[in-house]
Amino acid sequence: xxxxxxxxxxxxxxxxxxxxxxxxxxxxxxxxxxxxxxxxxxxxxxxxxxxxxxxxxxxxxxxxxxxxxxxxxxxxxxxxxxxxxxxxxxxxxxxxxxxxxxxxxxxxxxxxxxxxxxxxxxxxxxxxxxxxxxxxxxxxxxxxxxxxxxxxxxxxxxxxxxxxxxxxxxxxxxxxxxxxxxxxxxxxxxxxxxxxxxxxxxxxxxxxxxxxxxxxxxxxxxxxxxxxxxxxxxxxxxxxxxxxx
Amino acid sequence: xxxxxxxxxxxxxxxxxxxxxxxxxxxxxxxxxxxxxxxxxxxxxxxxxxxxxxxxxxxxxxxxxxxxxxxxxxxxxxxxxxxxxxxxxxxxxxxxxxxxxxxxxxxxxxxxxxxxxxxxxxxxxxxxxxxxxxxxxxxxxxxxxxxxxxxxxxxxxxxxxxxxxxxxxxxxxxxxxxxxxxxxxxxxxxxxxxxxxxxxxxxxxxxxxxxxxxxxxxxxxxxxxxxxxxxxxxxxxxxxxxxxxxxxxxxxxxxxxxxxxxxxxxxxxxxxxxxxxxxxxxxxxxxxxxxxxxxxxxxxxxxxxxxxxxxxxxxxxxxxxxxxxxxxxxxxxxxxxxxxxxxxxxxxxxxxxxxxxxxxxxxxxxxxxxxxxxx
Numbered sequence: 001x002x003x004x005x006x007x008x009x010x011x012x013x014x015x016x017x018x019x020x021x022x023x024x025x026x027x028x029x030x031x032x033x034x035x036x037x038x039x040x041x042x043x044x045x046x047x048x049x050x051x052x053x054x055x056x057x058x059x060x061x062x063x064x065x066x067x068x069x070x071x072x073x074x075x076x077x078x079x080x081x082x083x084x085x086x087x088x089x090x091x092x093x094x095x096x097x098x099x100x101x102x103x104x105x106x107x108x109x110x111x112x113x114x115x116x117x118x119x120x121x122x123x124x125x126x127x128x129x130x131x132x133x134x135x136x137x138x139x140x141x142x143x144x145x146x147x148x149x150x151x152x153x154x155x156x157x158x159x160x161x162x163x164x165x166x167x168x169x170x171x172x173x174x175x176x177x178x179x180x181x182x183x184x185x186x187x188x189x190x191x192x193x194x195x196x197x198x199x200x201x202x203x204x205x206x207x208x209x210x211x212x213x214x215x216x217x218x219x220x221x222x223x224x225x226x227x228x229x230x231x232x233x234x235x236x237x238x239x240x241x242x243x244x245x
Numbered sequence: 246x247x248x249x250x251x252x253x254x255x256x257x258x259x260x261x262x263x264x265x266x267x268x269x270x271x272x273x274x275x276x277x278x279x280x281x282x283x284x285x286x287x288x289x290x291x292x293x294x295x296x297x298x299x300x301x302x303x304x305x306x307x308x309x310x311x312x313x314x315x316x317x318x319x320x321x322x323x324x325x326x327x328x329x330x331x332x333x334x335x336x337x338x339x340x341x342x343x344x345x346x347x348x349x350x351x352x353x354x355x356x357x358x359x360x361x362x363x364x365x366x367x368x369x370x371x372x373x374x375x376x377x378x379x380x381x382x383x384x385x386x387x388x389x390x391x392x393x394x395x396x397x398x399x400x401x402x403x404x405x406x407x408x409x410x411x412x413x414x415x416x417x418x419x420x421x422x423x424x425x426x427x428x429x430x431x432x433x434x435x436x437x438x439x440x441x442x443x444x445x446x447x448x449x450x451x452x453x454x455x456x457x458x459x460x461x462x463x464x465x466x467x468x469x470x471x472x473x474x475x476x477x478x479x480x481x482x483x484x485x486x487x488x489x490x491x492x493x494x495x496x497x498x499x500x501x502x503x504x505x506x507x508x509x510x511x512x513x514x515x516x517x518x519x520x521x522x523x524x525x526x527x528x529x530x531x532x533x534x535x536x537x538x539x540x541x542x543x544x545x546x547x548x549x550x551x552x553x554x555x556x557x558x559x560x561x562x563x564x565x566x567x568x569x570x571x572x573x574x575x576x577x578x579x580x581x582x583x584x585x586x587x588x589x590x591x592x593x594x595x596x597x598x599x600x601x602x603x604x605x606x607x608x609x610x611x612x613x614x615x616x617x618x619x620x
Contacts, residue, residue, distance in 0.1 A: 004532040005619045011494040167401045201425035206398045
């Protein structure tokens with residue numbers, strides 16, 4: 001018989017998009033260099049693309065906040081969306097725009113007005129599954145800059161940021177233990193933080209190694225191979241964590 | 246310093262302030278109470294660096310003003326054990342000289358620590374000020390504090406979130422607490438002066454001290470606050486506290502709006518049945534399953550070691566017209582809420598794994614959200 005299990009309240013997450021929390025790293029250096037120079041974007045447009053949880057939204061919001069651009073959400077684009085006046089605009093999750101015509105309208109209108117446009121998505125725009133020929137040709141012609149998969153130092157910093165965004169205090173030793181076992185992907189780190197948050201909320205306890213083992217057991221690529229005698233106790237000695245940015 | 250004070254008056258004040266003092270202190274001065282006598286006034290202060298309580302003690306004869314600090318717990322115990330009606334005299338020559346205490350034939354001498362070492366928490370501007378009746382403050386605290394998280398990992402849930410907002414167009418002062426399993430939200434009409442206040446998270450210990458103070462008065466309690474500090478003025482007592490430096494979650498987003506399976510049940514019949522059925526359970530969480538059908542509620546619990554128990558409630562005390570549903574909750578969570586309900590409790594369910602809204606039919610200004618268990 002399965003033991004009864006308390007479900008946690010789905011408390012919403014409010015991640016920080018503060019510029020100070022944007023972690024610079026070789027994996028996003030090229031993208032940041034492009035974002036700092038909108039005047040050099042070919043045709044006034046740029047697409048930012050990369051794997052999930054690599055900070056595309058953070059970078060997009062950082063740029064938009066600094067230049068006073070509105071941020072639109074792709075899944076909310078429909079009809080003939082209002083294009084606020086100004087020097088530019090940003091569309092997050094543009095690769096999953098609710099209506100292709102709405103995105104096309106946005107690109108046309110901003111071109112007429114001379115507004116810069118920044119789009120963000122998981123793939124380069126030339127690979128977005130678009131049916132409208134006019135939109136497809138515009139996307140194929142866009143300059144696109146990739147955010148590369150993060151290196152180990154950034155992964156460690158990302159894990160710390162995800163816990164900080166969730167206002168969850170996690171022992172540095174446990175964080176190092178997690179980093180040694182998580183796949184080297186930003187998405188996996190984000191997913192692990194989300195699962196650990198839910199699990200600790202459900203149990204009403206701290207994020208410990210036993211809790212992490214149970215909560216991350218089904219996470220693809222989460223390994224136990226590096227376990228050794230010195231790492232089995234929660235309060236035991238842990239290897240030093242990677243240097244955070 | 247030389248003062249004379251009635252035992253009963255001093256005991257009452259010491260009982261308040263010593264409550265703030267932590268039993269185990271690595272900083273010796275925090276175990277002491279600051280005794281400050283000026284012309285015609287005696288003030289006692291205790292702090293743990295997070296909270297400071299200052300009480301003005303009336304009816305004191307000050308023969309020689311002065312200040313000293315003495316061990317709070319020891320002083321409290323001595324005064325507690327003095328006979329009722331005793332008159333106490335304090336005498337301290339200043340500096341490191343011990344504090345002499347005399348009452349009738351009893352006398353003692355207490356070691357002091359330097360007054361200069363006693364931390365001050367009462368400084369700083371508190372730009373927002375408003376007052377509300379003690380009864381309303383008690384209501385805000387009583388209906389929310391059971392849901393405060395005790396898990397230090399999630400520090401931003403270790404208190405009551407107090408803020409000014411609107412409820413259906415009416416300005417209200419709202420208190421919210423959650424431990425991630427349940428959420429309590431209660432409101433009172435917004436007091437004059439509270440409109441521009443920032444939302445603040447009041448720590449659990451402060452809430453508990455405030456509740457004790459609010460018990461003793463029917464008068465207005467004055468609240469002053471800034472982004473980082475709050476002060477409650479209750480009669481002759483000032484309770485100043487740091488606030489929790491965190492962001493309270495956007496709690497409105499976890500309050501379901503569309504739950505349409507409505508159960509109304511007699512609080513007494515329901516709470517008694519939960520208590521009886523849960524007694525069988527050996528689990529710490531004591532899960533109780535509610536099985537609902539038209540005007541019928543079956544409560545059940547099972548334990549691998551002890552067996553199972555169930556109790557039926559029918560249309561005499563149950564109103565339920567929606568489709569059948571099964572849902573489990575921790576017995577303690579159910580009882581914590583029904584303890585606050587007067588006669589009839591209303592549950593609004595969606596399904597067996599979604600948040601449930603609970604209200605007191607007679608007091609709709611208080612609302613609770615309860616997460617179920619998978620049973």
